Amino acid sequence: MKIYSLLFALLWLQGCHSKAQNEVSYPKLVIPAGTGQYCFIRSIMQDKAGNIWFATSGAGVYRYDGKGFVNFTTKDGLNNNLVNCMLEDSRGNIWVGTKDGVSKFDGKRFNDFALPWTRTPITSPFFRQTVPQKGCMPQANKTVLSMLQDKMGNIWFGTQDEGVIQYNGKTFTEFLANEGPLGNDGFHHVAIFNMYQEKSGNIWFGSYRYDGKTFKNFPFIENTSDSSDIVVRSYKDMLEQKSFFSSTNNILEDKKGNLWLNHSCRYGVAKYDGKTITNFTDKDGLCDNIVRAIAADKEGNIWIGSKRKDARGMKEGCISIYDGKAFRAFSTEKMSNSSVESLFVDKDNNIWIGTREVGLYRYDGKTLTAFTEKQVNN
Structure with missing residues (x-):
């Protein structure tokens, strides 16, 4: 028995050493x-073991165990370093959605998981760019958001x-x-940026709610009177055309449902609230109307991350916190x-706060700590 125990210990140590x-x-x-300034931390999740994973739009994914960060890229089997989303399933498998589909982590490496793509090739009108930029959003399909x-x-x-x-595990x-709108390629285009299942069981796919039988689209109500803004004009036109832009970017359920x-x-x-939609803008205390992220802390406060332009016209990040009554600014x-x-x-x-330029920060209730470090070229 002692011999078997010794062999087991040696094998365990060897496995840990290899890892x-x-x-x-x-x-x-x-x-x-060489990472571009527009590369950013796209999403964050925590697995059952307590590790925190960070998806980036150009630098693969990072795993943080509380002591250090490990970076996984195409060298580790990822099908693309431009990552949009992550998921841990009920069995503990880590799934990663990228520009080129899905990669699945087996504990050591990522392996490609094939989806039944039917529209190949397509250049999406949503992500078309005049000048391609490294680390920016994808231009073609096979993208999992x-x-x-x-x-x-x-x-x-x-x-x-x-x-x-x-x-469903088989099919x-x-x-x-x-x-979505009909493109010049003859296909409809709708981008599903976010999915969420309510406690009731309904699933939201962007602004589409699915009750298990039928889908209902909840169009977003226009919140601005600045008709001279080219973004606003384009957005309104696309909404009227039932565009993919009507898809919600983030969905969050608070403690009250x-x-x-x-x-x-x-x-x-x-x-x-299940019956009515209440809209909040900068007129209600938001630091900016371009909202990129939402989260809820254990006290029930809603954290809202945005981007805005300062007096010099430079982009900067800002965060608003809603306590159920009013918005207050979080110092950035x-x-x-x-x-x-x-x-x-x-x-x-x-x-945890992710920004452009792959910026990462953690606020523990008292102190804001920066966790990003640029690689030094020798």
């Missing part, structure tokens, strides 16, 4: 050399151009592929990066 050789941990999140595992165990993949794909079913929704354009946030003076792109509350009630 340590493959995974190099750093005290801070190190930005790879969001993921969700529902209470029945089905995994849903929100895509850029093919609606949402449901995977795939496609929904919403024929929503209210749903908070926002769009990436200049429309602030909306609170839906110590944040050197621009737009706030992601917010996350971990199990210890720390607030």
